[in-house]
Amino acid sequence: MADWQITATTIYCAEVDDEVTLLIYGDGTSKCTGQQKYARPDKETKAMRKKSKQAGKPLSCRGAGCDRVIEYRKKWLGK
Secondary structure, eight states, X not given: OOSSSEEEEEEEETTTTEEEEEEEETTSOEEEHHHHHHSSSSHHXXXXXXXXXXXXXXXXXXXXXXXXXXXXXXXXXXX
């Protein structure tokens, strides 16, 4: 177990064309604010559909299996 409680970083995520914050907890759990914001159907995902049309490519959150979250978690936990 780590001797710290939480670490976070904000990155640009091309999957959702927005900045997201990656959070890694000392107990080994992790999450991304983009998943919270873009994985549920509401006003934000409607805005993302509009961005998708403008960008000319589909934008979608990859959820818990996102490579960015996994790599950041490995960096801090060595796993």
